[in-house]
Ligand SMILES: NC(=O)C1=CN([C@@H]2O[C@H](COP(=O)(O)OP(=O)(O)OC[C@H]3O[C@@H](n4cnc5c(N)ncnc54)[C@H](OP(=O)(O)O)[C@@H]3O)[C@@H](O)[C@H]2O)C=CC1
C-alpha cells in the first residue's frame with residue numbers, strides 16, 4: 001500500500017491500462033469519472049477473458065478440463081491457469097479499480113471464490129498435474145453447477161462487484177438477456193455507476209484478453225506517456 005501511495009501521487013504520469021482490461025480502456029474511463037469529480041459508487045464487471053471463455057464453453061456443453069486447455073492455447077490464461085480459476089486474477093483487477101476509487105483496501109479485504117479446492121493449489125500440485133489430472137476431477141461438479149443455473153433460466157458469470165465499501169469476486173447466476181448474460185467468447189464487460197450515471201450506468205464491453213489486444217493496450221500506454229513527457233519537456 002505504501003508503494004501504491006508513492007506511485008499514485010503522480011497518477012497523471014502513470015499508465016497501467018492493460019492490468020485490468022487488456023486492450024479495453026477501463027482505467028482511462030474510470031479516471032475520467034474521478035478527475036471530473038463525478039463520484040463513483042459502484043463498479044460491476046466481468047474482468048476475466050479466460051473465465052468468460054470458460055463459462056461460455058461450459059454453457060455450450062463443453063467440459064471444464066477441455067475448455068481451460070483451449071483458453072490457454074488461445075493466450076487468454078495466465079501462464080498457470082490456476083491464477084485465473086482461483087479468482088486471483090479478477091481479485092487483483094478489482095483491487096486496482098477499488099484503490100483508484102480511493103479505497104484503502106488490501107487483497108485480504110476481498111472475498112474471492114475459487115473454482116478449485118485447496119488440495120490443487122500451486123504448492124501442492126504442478127501446473128502440468130493440474131491441467132492433466134486436477135481439472136478432469138472438477139468436470140462433473142462444474143457441469144452440474146452450469147446445468148442447475150440453466151434449469152433456472154440463468155447463465156453463470158464470474159463477476160467482480162465493488163460497492164458499499166466491500167469488494168467480492170465469484171460466480172453469479174444472471175439472466176440470459178442481461179448484459180452480463182449476453183457476453184460472448186472472451187469478452188469483458190464493465191459497468192460504472194456514479195452520481196451522473198446512476199440510473200443508466202456507463203458500460204464498456206469487448207475482447208478482454210489475448211496477445212494482440214493486450215499488446216495494443218501496452219503500446220497505447222507507451223505512446224501516451226511519450227506524448228506527455230515530450231509536451232512537458
Ligand atoms: N494474455 C493476456 O491476455 C493478458 C496478459 N496480461 C499480463 O501480461 C503478463 C504476461 O502474460 P502473457 O503474455 O499472457 O504470459 P506468457 O506466459 O505468454 O508470457 C510471459 C513471457 O514472460 C517471460 N518471462 C517470464 N518470467 C520472466 C523473467 N523472470 N524474466 C524474463 N522473462 C520472463 C516468458 O518467457 P519464457 O517463455 O521463456 O518463460 C514469456 O515469454 C502477465 O502479467 C499477465 O497477467 C495482462 C492482460 C492480458
Ligand SMILES: N[C@@H](CC=O)C(=O)O
Nearest residue numbers: 048049050076077078
Ligand atoms: N488471464 C487474464 C489475462 C488478462 O488479464 C484473463 O483471462 O483476463
